[in-house]
Amino acid sequence: MSATNNQFIRFLQQECSRFKDENRLLLEEVRALRRYLNALQHLQKTVQHFTPEQDILSLLDDTLKCALVLLDAIDGSLMLIDEETDELVFVLVHGTASDSLVGHRFDRRQGIAGWVAENIEPAISDNVRTDARFLPTVDEQVGFETRSLVAVPLAARGRTLGVIEVVNKRSERPFTEEDANLLSILATLAASALDYAASAMEE
Numbered sequence: 001m002s003a004t005n006n007q008f009i010r011f012l013q014q015e016c017s018r019f020k021d022e023n024r025l026l027l028e029e030v031r032a033l034r035r036y037l038n039a040l041q042h043l044q045k046t047v048q049h050f051t052p053e054q055d056i057l058s059l060l061d062d063t064l065k066c067a068l069v070l071l072d073a074i075d076g077s078l079m080l081i082d083e084e085t086d087e088l089v090f091v092l093v094h095g096t097a098s099d100s101l102v103g104h105r106f107d108r109r110q111g112i113a114g115w116v117a118e119n120i121e122p123a124i125s126d127n128v129r130t131d132a133r134f135l136p137t138v139d140e141q142v143g144f145e146t147r148s149l150v151a152v153p154l155a156a157r158g159r160t161l162g163v164i165e166v167v168n169k170r171s172e173r174p175f176t177e178e179d180a181n182l183l184s185i186l187a188t189l190a191a192s193a194l195d196y197a198a199s200a201m202e203e
Helices: 005-049 052-071 111-119 136-142 177-202
Strands: 073-082 089-094 105-107 123-125 149-156 159-169
Touching: 005 105, 005 111, 005 136, 052 073, 052 089, 052 177, 073 177, 089 111, 105 111, 111 149, 111 159, 149 177, 159 177
Parallel strands: none
Antiparallel strands: 073 089, 073 159, 089 105, 123 149, 149 159
């Protein structure tokens, strides 16, 4: 077999390997798009039937579930500000620490979530152990390990109501600006629903 033939065979093998990699990436993207669509359709149904007197927690819970699906994570939480005590309170939690974290409180200015609430800006931390804003005592108290996270504020009419936080991607990949943007869209929906529900209760 000539050297030219050997080179051609190697070229074909490389091209075959490249096509397989591209096909695998396309399949992953298709699966992700289907996952996104299913999550958004479920959330849309909840929004369509939303009544503030009955369904605010259900809507917030579905919003958090949708966030976990879109960002491909298992663990996440929704915290609200208790203005009387000036604390952030874990109201909804999904994942490993769901049983022990609901109701847990901490100073609204502490941790990455506190930073997000104070600055009304998203935060991405790919290694929380090297992030000076991180509050390790929450992990220690509930026996959980936060490695990376993205958090966005729940804000309506210039007022911060709380924070949505998504933790540790399944794939162990870092969170991205796109993740923060998607989460911010869901947070806007949740904050608007909270504000609407509060206004309806005051009437």
